[in-house]
Amino acid sequence: MPDISQVLSDTFLRTNALDPRESGSKTYSISQLAKEFDITTRAIRFYESEGLLSPEREGRNRLYSQRDHTRLKLILRGKRLGFSLDEIGELFELYDSSSTGELAQLSRVLEKIEERKQILKQQLEDIQLSLHELKEFERQCRQRLRQMRSNH
Template sequence: MEQQLHVASGAAAQRNGLDRGECAGVTFSITELADEFGLTTRAIRFYEDKGLLTPERRGQTRVYHPRDRARLTLIVRGKNVGLALSEIKEILSLYDLHDGCETQNRVAVDKFRKRIAQLTEQRTEIDLQIRTLEESCARLEAQIEEQVKEARKSGVAAKAEAKPAKTKKPEKAIV
């Protein structure tokens, strides 16, 4: 499934059916967000502890607004593509510059390109490991085949292929 990582929090709210006018007054509980994003409430509180989310407090209750929901969308997507929380936090903090998200988007593109380079390097390493393992399997399978042929020629195969006799467990002596 193709998943895009949009940076601007306002755009995220609009994509999710909330225009700026509808955002006023819309709130979410921690449980609603946890259910929607497939997270635990503890994970959401962890993101809050790390400064990634700043929900409103009403007594002991956390109240999340569409901006928090949009930020959580970006956090989850960032984690899914392998960004560190510190990188996600840096990207999110740039939203507050109020420059039309230009700086935020530029930093995000830079981080995404670096992550693409890391993943490409990992893919190259993984491809090499797969080739090495495939070659090893082919070589070992050829050796096994040759060993079986040799064993059949020498008559050892009959012994090797015979199943060992099942031994009966000794009965416990009644004392």
């Protein structure tokens, strides 16, 4: 039975790729991640405090695994998709539990996805309409400008 994370690799929720403590596995410091994703360290710690990340420790310091790296990427993608941090956490939980074979949870994930898809489609229409409106408004502004100039 193949790991679900394999089936779903390179899609939205690829969250349990590698063992964190594997010897050769690459790790990151907090500022490395911050630089790479162009966010602040504060934000990263905040995500942890919200339960979205749980990096290992090397003494006091946080040590981020490849899995954490992927999770962070997913967090940011989720945000772009319009999910709140709470919803992202929910999706992580649902998805993790679905890898233990909980079919119902997977359906729940699908529902969430569908919900978000509807919202995005609505936004898409709104934006396209807005662009048209703005273009028309702009056109008339420009026309008005030409009139003002020629009357001068």
